[in-house]
Amino acid sequence: MNPDIVKERQNASFDVQKLTYILDGGPEKTKRRREISLVLNDPDFDEEDPNFLSRSERYEQAVRKSAQMILKLREYGISDPAEINCYKSVVRGNFHESLGLHYVMFLPTLYSQCDQEQSKKWLPLATSFEVLGTYAQTELGHTHLRGLETTATFDPTTQEFVLNSPTVTSIKWWPGAGKTSNHAVVLAQLYTRGKCHGLHAFIVQLRHMDTHEPLPILVGDIGPKFGFSEVDNGFLKLDHVRIPRENMLMKHVEPDGRYVKPASAKLTYGTMVFIRSLLVGLSALVMAKSCTIAIRYSAVRHQSEIRSEPEPQILDYQTQQYKLFPLLATAYAFSFVGQYMTETYYRISGDINQGDLSELPELHAVSAGLKAFTTWTTNTGIEVCRMSCGGHGYSRSSALPDLYAEFTPTCTYEGENTVMMLQTAYLVKSYRQAKAGEQLRGIMSYLNDMEQRHVRAHPASARPALVDINDLSDLVESYKLRAALVESAAKSIQQELQKRRSHEDAWNNSAIDLVKASDAHCHYMVVKLFTDKLSEIGDPDINLVLTTLAQLYALHGIALNSGDFLQAGLLTVPQMQQIPVRIKELLCLIRPNAVALVDAFDFPDKVLSSVLGRYDGNVYENLFEWARRSPLNATEVHESFHKYLK
Numbered sequence: 001m002n003p004d005i006v007k008e009r010q011n012a013s014f015d016v017q018k019l020t021y022i023l024d025g026g027p028e029k030t031k032r033r034r035e036i037s038l039v040l041n042d043p044d045f046d047e048e049d050p051n052f053l054s055r056s057e058r059y060e061q062a063v064r065k066s067a068q069m070i071l072k073l074r075e076y077g078i079s080d081p082a083e084i085n086c087y088k089s090v091v092r093g094n095f096h097e098s099l100g101l102h103y104v105m106f107l108p109t110l111y112s113q114c115d116q117e118q119s120k121k122w123l124p125l126a127t128s129f130e131v132l133g134t135y136a137q138t139e140l141g142h143t144h145l146r147g148l149e150t151t152a153t154f155d156p157t158t159q160e161f162v163l164n165s166p167t168v169t170s171i172k173w174w175p176g177a178g179k180t181s182n183h184a185v186v187l188a189q190l191y192t193r194g195k196c197h198g199l200h201a202f203i204v205q206l207r208h209m210d211t212h213e214p215l216p217i218l219v220g221d222i223g224p225k226f227g228f229s230e231v232d233n234g235f236l237k238l239d240h241v242r243i244p245r246e247n248m249l250m251k252h253v254e255p256d257g258r259y260v261k262p263a264s265a266k267l268t269y270g271t272m273v274f275i276r277s278l279l280v281g282l283s284a285l286v287m288a289k290s291c292t293i294a295i296r297y298s299a300v301r302h303q304s305e306i307r308s309e310p311e312p313q314i315l316d317y318q319t320q321q322y323k324l325f326p327l328l329a330t331a332y333a334f335s336f337v338g339q340y341m342t343e344t345y346y347r348i349s350g351d352i353n354q355g356d357l358s359e360l361p362e363l364h365a366v367s368a369g370l371k372a373f374t375t376w377t378t379n380t381g382i383e384v385c386r387m388s389c390g391g392h393g394y395s396r397s398s399a400l401p402d403l404y405a406e407f408t409p410t411c412t413y414e415g416e417n418t419v420m421m422l423q424t425a426y427l428v429k430s431y432r433q434a435k436a437g438e439q440l441r442g443i444m445s446y447l448n449d450m451e452q453r454h455v456r457a458h459p460a461s462a463r464p465a466l467v468d469i470n471d472l473s474d475l476v477e478s479y480k481l482r483a484a485l486v487e488s489a490a491k492s493i494q495q496e497l498q499k500r501r502s503h504e505d506a507w508n509n510s511a512i513d514l515v516k517a518s519d520a521h522c523h524y525m526v527v528k529l530f531t532d533k534l535s536e537i538g539d540p541d542i543n544l545v546l547t548t549l550a551q552l553y554a555l556h557g558i559a560l561n562s563g564d565f566l567q568a569g570l571l572t573v574p575q576m577q578q579i580p581v582r583i584k585e586l587l588c589l590i591r592p593n594a595v596a597l598v599d600a601f602d603f604p605d606k607v608l609s610s611v612l613g614r615y616d617g618n619v620y621e622n623l624f625e626w627a628r629r630s631p632l633n634a635t636e637v638h639e640s641f642h643k644y645l646k
């Protein structure tokens with residue numbers, strides 16, 4: 001064990017184990033997660049570091065691993081869905097799996113959209129992995145749902161749907177598992193009796209069940225990408241492919257071609273809402289991994305000097321703390337927001353299953369906004385962590401380049417982040433309702449008292465000292481008032497309309513304000529949820545250290561967005577000047593607990609897969625060992641010497 005890291009652990013002011021229990025949701029859950037993590041000792045999961053393999057080898061290794069994962073699930077008797085997720089997350093490590101889409105999109109779509117008869121047919125096939133599925137929605141030319149071109153036309157004479165990609169731009173593009181899957185849920189515009197009824201989901205067989213040869217369908221892999229090398233994102237061109245009427249999910253077409261309207265057309269989009277909710281938790285996980293690597297490494301790395309003494313740990317540099325500790329605070333904040341998002345998703349989707357769709361718009365707005373907010377922040381955070389590790393952060397052995405490459409498409413898939421932030425119609429609608437005197441419930445209720453508490457620029461002399469920057473509840477309150485930026489967005493729309501612009505142009509001309517409003521709303525939610533969580537934590541030592549993190553999270557956010565808070569008169573200039581001073585004090589308070597705070601995330605070394613983030617801190621000897629395994633070192637003299645240099 002590296003002596004620096006031993007010393008760090010001795011300095012901790014709280015019980016790391018107890019904090020792990022809080023993050024997991026209780027000691028029993030921690031115990032079970034640790035038991036599940038033991039599967040990593042199974043030699044059948046031994047594999048070559050993917051960084052030493054070609055794309056094709058990576059894909060093959062990933063398919064082997066996915067197949068092993070399924071066999072082992074049965075062997076280990078893991079059947080609870082939450083435990084399956086935990087098991088898969090542990091085994092998957094920092095990479096995605098080739099069968100991922102089957103689990104996260106294909107199966108959930110079947111579960112939520114099959115009727116009884118369809119469930120009876122498809123669920124046994126899909127859960128036994130005879131049917132391997134993907135989710136084919138995006139097209140080469142479009143992602144916007146109303147713009148999708150693929151058609152499904154009902155033919156009452158044969159009781160079939162005819163699926164067609166009429167143009168190049170209508171070719172399905174991006175669905176994972178182009179080579180792996182034999183079926184797809186295909187999203188297509190439904191036509192019956194000559195009329196278009198919008199997007200609906202259809203189950204389409206793509207490949208022969210025994211030979212895996214493609215049916216008369218053009219299907220394949222779209223080629224190498226920025227990351228996601230394990231995943232065979234695919235293309236799919238359908239040329240008048242016929243499928244039985246029974247393959248339409250939720251069956252909205254009667255045998256005579258009559259269309260039966262669903263309770264809400266938006267139910268077809270349910271799988272996306274599900275994944276967007278999951279991505280909030282994934283952001284927390286990846287932020288936590290990145291901080292673990294960067295903070296442990298910073299504790300064992302010595303460089304330069306502060307005083308004329310031996311080189312200090314780089315974690316002692318104030319600038320290093322300023323890079324990493326706000327991200328550590330973010331990892332904790334997002335962990336609690338992830339828990340909230342999961343609970344909210346299951347609560348509201350439970351109501352939806354019972355026929356109560358009243359909270360569907362809120363679920364859509366919250367999941368879209370938080371998905372965008374947390375993935376954007378995490379994406380830039382990983383890169384800060386990588387940079388903070390200097391040259392060794394650039395080595396793939398650190399895992400940080402892989403974490404970045406695998407995570408960065410979360411800002412794009414399941415709805416491009418700007419587009420998701422622009423799903424603020426709900427915020428503006430809520431604002432207008434509140435303004436009209438309606439009492440809002442839930443997370444939007446803060447808009448109820450906006451009329452009394454206008455957020456607008458005050459002259460400097462008239463600015464009230466509303467906020468005690470050392471008081472978390474005051475900080476939450478000021479974030480809440482800043483979230484009323486939605487008022488500015490709504491006003492911008494109103495002004496545009498007064499200029500006789502169309503409703504659509506008024507929205508587009510206010511889009512920057514709308515994204516800002518959405519961002520401010522999400523930021524408020526995160527600060528509030530983090531603060532609310534503190535009241536549940538009884539252990540005084542843990543409460544203290546998490547309160548320090550929450551204060552840092554809140555103040556750092558204000559410092560980054562100082563213009564909003566000043567312009568709205570929520571903070572005075574002298575208060576704003578106090579914030580960097582307070583932030584520096586908080587960095588000092590966090591410093592002795594930094595390693596313990598990342599230890600509490602409790603990532604086994606095999607899951608982290610990072611030489612820099614090793615629990616024992618023995619970085620240098622392992623960096624050397626890793627480098628020696630590079631394929632270029634397989635021979636002392638590389639064949640290129642004989643071919644070209646000699």
Ligand SMILES: CC(C)(COP(=O)(O)OP(=O)(O)OC[C@H]1O[C@@H](n2cnc3c(N)ncnc32)[C@H](O)[C@@H]1OP(=O)(O)O)[C@@H](O)C(=O)NCCC(=O)NCCSC(=O)/C=C/CCCCCCCCCCCCC(=O)O
Pocket residue numbers: 085089100101104135137138143144145146147176266269270272273275278279281282285360361364412413414415416419423425426
């Ligand atoms: C929403 C759009 C942008 C627009 O929708 P559209 O209907 O076309 O048009 P509008 O008129 O604007 O909207 C109409 C109204 O409907 C409301 N609306 C829209 N969507 C929804 C919805 N989903 N639910 C409810 N309501 C909705 C909207 O607000 C309007 O309301 P109103 O009329 O104003 O009242 C739409 O075009 C859109 O959604 N675009 C984005 C497209 C998209 O998202 N595509 C995704 C394709 S699939 C994909 O990307 C797959 C990726 C693969 C990922 C694989 C890896 C996953 C990893 C998973 C993580 C695992 C976590 C594990 C964690 C661990 O390990 O621990």
Ligand SMILES: Cc1cc2nc3c(=O)[nH]c(=O)nc-3n(C[C@H](O)[C@H](O)[C@H](O)COP(=O)(O)OP(=O)(O)OC[C@H]3O[C@@H](n4cnc5c(N)ncnc54)[C@H](O)[C@@H]3O)c2cc1C
Pocket residue numbers: 101135136137138139141142143144173174175176228233409412413414415416417418419422
């Ligand atoms: C790794 C990966 C895996 C994927 N897996 C799948 C899958 O399994 N199945 C599937 O169906 N799809 C999948 N996708 C596709 C993914 O869902 C889309 O790429 C995503 O929805 C974004 O759409 P787009 O690529 O068309 O971007 P575009 O919408 O073309 O975005 C390009 C730019 O235009 C801007 N823009 C677009 N519309 C607006 C607007 N209304 N207002 C303001 N700005 C706008 C965006 O902000 C962005 O800056 C995957 C994508 C990736 C990268």
